[in-house]
Amino acid sequence: MNSPISLDGRQVCVIGGSRYFGRRLVQELRDAGAAVSVVNRGSAPPPPGVTHLLADRDDEAALRAALGDRRFDVVVDQVCYTPRQARVASRVFAGRTGRYVMTSTVEVYAELGRPGGAPLAEDALDLAAQRVDLELPWEEPAFLESHYGEGKRQAEAVFSAQRGFDFAAVRTAHVLGGADFTGRLAHYVERIDLGLPVLVHARPQPASFVHEAEIARFLAWAAAADFTGPVNAASQDPLDVRALGLALAVGREPVFELVTPGTAASPFSFDRGYPLNVSRAARLGFVFSRTADWLPAVAEEARA
Template sequence: MDVCVIGGSRYFGRRLIEGLRDAGAAVTVVNRGSIPAPEGVTHLRADRDDEAALRAALGDRRFDAVIDQVCYTPVQAAIAARVFADRTPRYLLTSTVEVYAELARPGGPALAESAFDPATHPVDLSLPWASQEFRSDHYGEGKRQAEALLTREAPFELVTVRTAHVLGGADFTGRLAHYVERIGQGRPVGVHADPQPASFVQEAEIARFLAWAATAEFTGPVNAASQGALDVRELCAAVGRVLGAEPRLAVGAGSPFSFAGCYAVDTTRAAALGFGFSTVADWLPQAVEEARS
C-alpha cells in the first residue's frame, strides 16, 4: 500500500503514521513542517490551504489511499477534491462526533451514522473559514460542511470516520488531565444537573481503526468509539478509583466532558464491517495514569 497522510504530526495521527509504516506501507506525510515526520516515511512540506503549493509538493505522486487528518472546513475539502482527483481512488476524512452536536438530546439514544446525512447538509464556502478563530468556534459545523462537500463532489471513494472523544497517550487537549488534576487535588469538578453519556475511544485504537478503514473496501460514514459510554459522573468515579480519591462534584458550570445531551454513538456499522472495538474499562485506567504523569 502507498498511503498519503495529510497532517498527523502529533497525537494519534503520529501513531497512525508509525503504525502504517511498521505494517509495511509506503507512507507519505504532507504538512507544514513544523514538526518532523517519523523516520522511514516521505515528508512533503506544504500548507494544505495553498492549492498551488500542495500540487507542487505532490508532483506526480499517486496513492492507494489518502487519510486526511486536518480537514476542518468545506474550503479545505474542496481543495482536496480537486488536488487528489487523479491521485487516489480512496479518501478517508477523519471527522468527529461533533457532527452530531445539534442532535444530542437528554435521554436520547446512541446516535447511528444515519442521524446526520451529509448529502443533504448545506455548504457555504463564503463563510470566513480562513479565520482560525472562526474555525475553532464552528468546529462541528466545519466538519459537517467538509463531509457534505466531499460527499457530493469527491471524485474518489469517500470514507468519513466520526471519531469519539479521544483519550490516552500524549493528549495535548488537557481534557482528561482537567479531571485528573482537580480530583487528585480535592477540587470540585463542574457537572450538569443531569449529565448525559458520551462515547470515548483510546488513542492507539483510533489509530488502528483509521489504518484499517483506509485500506478496507466500504464507503460512507462510520462511527468509531469504544464500547461503554460514560457520563461525567461515571468518568469522575473511574478517575477517582485510579487516584484513590473521592471526586467532589459541583452542579452548575460544566467541564470538558459534561454534556446536557446524549453524545453516545452507535458502532453497529463498524462491527458489521469487521472491526470490534474494546470497552472503555479496558484502557481508561491506563489513560488516567498517562494524564497524571
C-alpha cells in the same frame, strides 16, 4: 480479536499526522507495510522510514507542487476542518488516489443529541441535505473553533458529493490518551488529585470515548478497507461526566459540583447526549474495546 492490517506495498498519503493519534497512525501504516508520505507544514519531523512533504494544505498551488506527480492508493486526511479545505483536496486528489479517508468527529451530531436519546447511528445525519457555505469566515480561528462540528459536517458533505475517488468519513468519539495535548484529560486528573470540584450539569448526559491507540489503529484499518460513507469510531459503553470522573479517580474521591448559570462546565459534561452506535464498524469487521478496558491505565499514564 481484529484481523491484522496489511498494506504491503501500497502508497498512502497522510495529511497532518504530526502529533497525538495522528503520529500513531503514521506508525501503524508504516508498520503495516505501506509506503507512507506525510504532508504538513513541518511542525514536527515524521517517524523514520516516512517521506515528508512540506506544504500548507490550504494553499492549492503549494499542495500540488509538493505532491508533484505522486499517486496514492489511499489518502488519510487528519486535518480537514472546513468545506474550503475539502474543496481544495477534492480538486487536488482527484485522479491521484482511489480512496480518501477523512478523520471526522462525533461533534457532527451535536445538533441531533438529546437528553436520554439512543446512541446515534451514521444515518442520523443526512449529508445530502447538508448546506455548504464556502463564504463563512472559516479562516478566522475563533469562528472555526466555535463552529468545529459544523465545519466537519460541511467538509464531509463536500467530499461525499465529489466523484473523483471513493470517500469514507471516520466519525471519532472523544479521544483520550496520555499524549492528549488539549488539556481536557489534565483538567480531570489535576482537579481530582487536588480535591478541587469538577463542574457538572445537573443531569449530565452520556458521551462516547476512544483510546488514542485504538483510533489510530482503526484509521489504519479503514485505510486498508474498501467501505465508503461514514462510520462511527468509539469504545463500547458511553459514560457521563460523573462516571468518567470516577473512572479517572483510580481510588481517589472526586468532588462534583453543579455548574451555575453563566459558568462553563468541565470538559465532557454535556446537557445533551450523543453517544455513538458502533454497530456498522462491527459489521464491517472491527470490534472496539470497552471503555473500562483502558480508562484506568490512561489516568495513571496522565499522572506519570
